[in-house]
Amino acid sequence: MELVIDRLSKQYNNKIAVDRLSLKLKSGVVGLLGANGAGKTTLMRMICGILKPTGGTITFNGMDVSEEMFRDALGYLPQDFGYYPNFTGKEFLLYMAALKGIERNAARKKCDVLLKTVGLDHAANKKIKTYSGGMKQRLGIAQAVLNDPKILILDEPTAGLDPKERVRFRNLIAELGKDAIVILSTHIVSDVEHIADRILLMKDGQFVFDGTLDDVGMDLEEFYMQHFEEDEEGEQYE
Amino acid sequence: MSNFGILCKTEFKKILCKKAIWITLVLGLAFILVADMSDILFNESYYYGDLKVPIAQIERMGIENSKEVNGKPMDEAFYERFRLQMSDELEAQKDNPAVLNDPSSLDAGYPGFWPVAELTGNSWFVQNEIRRIGASNDERYNLLMKGSVEEIEAAKRNKLEINVTYDCPKEDEADYWMSRYDSIPKPYIYSYGHGYYKYFSSSFVTIWLSFLIILIGLAGSFADENTFRTDALILSSRYGRKRICRAKLLVGLCFSVISTMVIMIICFVIPMLVYGAEGWNTPVQNALIGCAFNMTIGQAVILTFVFGILVSLLWGSTVMLLSFGFKNIVPVMAIHAAALMLSVFNLPDSMGIISQIWALKPAYFVYQGMFMEYRLFNIAGLLINNLQMAAVVFILVTVISVVATARFYRNVQVASR
Structure with a gap:
């Protein structure tokens, strides 16, 4: 199981969002850190096949990410997770299951299990518009793992969750990372610190760090802030 | 139910909610309902002096009177029966000055013509006949009351x-229509x-209502995925490119x-229940x-449904x-x-082919006017009427729109919002 990114670029008019990135990922949790506008979301969208790169390729086990079979192995929680306000949580999951090609009976069972896992079983038949922010986020996580993905892309998955829920989901993500490639983008450095097997730090569309927590050699938050400070200094000079 | 069935059911739910x-x-x-039946629903009446005739009663009399014929x-026997009914009623109303002095009937020298037509249940028949004959009221009433069947049909x-x-400046276009008219068996049934x-006359409003429902229901069919930010989820799922689009x-x-x-x-059944x-x-x-x-009423009704x-x-x-x-639904609705x-x-009409193409506007169909558009399209010497042309154009535009949507959707991307 291998995700290969080769000289990947994305340019919007004059702005280069992702600049010739190359990377190979195997199963495990990859923490993706970076300031706003660093190119994290653009990178993840391209990995999901919903945004075409300007240049370069992304393949998963030799498959191009634009192929249907790749999407069959993909789980994705976008940063701006969308939902249908008039659907109940269960209806939404069943719809997503149908989109992911899961057979109806299997989908029903899976939905029940996942709703329980994310603590939404009591609210399964309530409309999503009545859910709190944390409940919506949990529903988003449930839909991402519906198809037992081999590659799971999570963009700010723990945003809006209370500390107890965050710890629960951290553990769930770590568990999923044993058999799948999990790319976790977040601003919460401690989440990455606890569960990431590999850390990627992104700045101006490029990786400025690629290594393990041991390679960092210091407190991750401090390391992360150092890069921010450099950024701010650079901006001041400009 | 297959996954495609569940996707379809969910799409229906999105619309119907x-x-x-x-x-x-x-x-x-x-x-x-109110616009069509207001005169009957609100029990409106015509007054001739002290004589009050509710419109609902006139309709009932029209239905009753026509049962025999x-x-x-x-x-000849048909017109004779009508003329006898008219003269008998005129005799019965001879002491009612309000009937005899009805202003709409005086100009043609037939005092009481319209009130008597209403009172005998012949008002719809008279309206229909006089619109089809003669150049003046005098000529029309004379033909209807005294003319032979041949004279009326010639008129x-x-x-x-x-x-x-x-409407048709070219001779072959006029010939096209007159040959169709002449093929209708005479005398008329x-x-x-x-x-x-x-x-037929209210179906214009019907199609507007239908249009509004379609617009409200479907303006968000693709746009809502962007509005609700569900596009990323859908497009990254296995069936999120082809099947969901289908x-x-x-x-x-x-x-x-x-x-x-x-x-x-609904709009067809209501007048059938009221007027028969x-x-x-x-x-x-x-x-x-x-x-x-040369078609029957039934064929014309079916054609309106086909065009619907x-x-x-x-x-x-x-x-x-x-x-x-x-x-975004706003520009869709606005356009x-x-x-x-x-x-x-x-x-x-002076704008030629442009005005002919303009006459193919969809709202014009499913309406009585679609049967009375006389101008023809001449394509390589073949004369095509507006119904034939509209059917071809509507199907073509539908197919192009569907194929274009499906093709574009396959390559859609989720850029920054």
């Missing part, structure tokens, strides 16, 4: 020919076509057809004066294409509403 659809449907049907040829043909020649007339298109087209058919059936449904197999001219087609399906498919497909293109408003206007 829009409250605006149901509110528009209820208000629209109530409006059509429905489905029979309009021969009908003559008036149609004048109208056709006025009579029927009380008031109910059908009501249906499901959306199929459901959108089915919704368009079903909603239009439901509205049209006699005459399905009689010439369409019993309900649509000025129509030159074609127009709804056309609207459904273009609304979905724009919904996909703009990713279609503007197009519909503009379609109220006609372009002058």
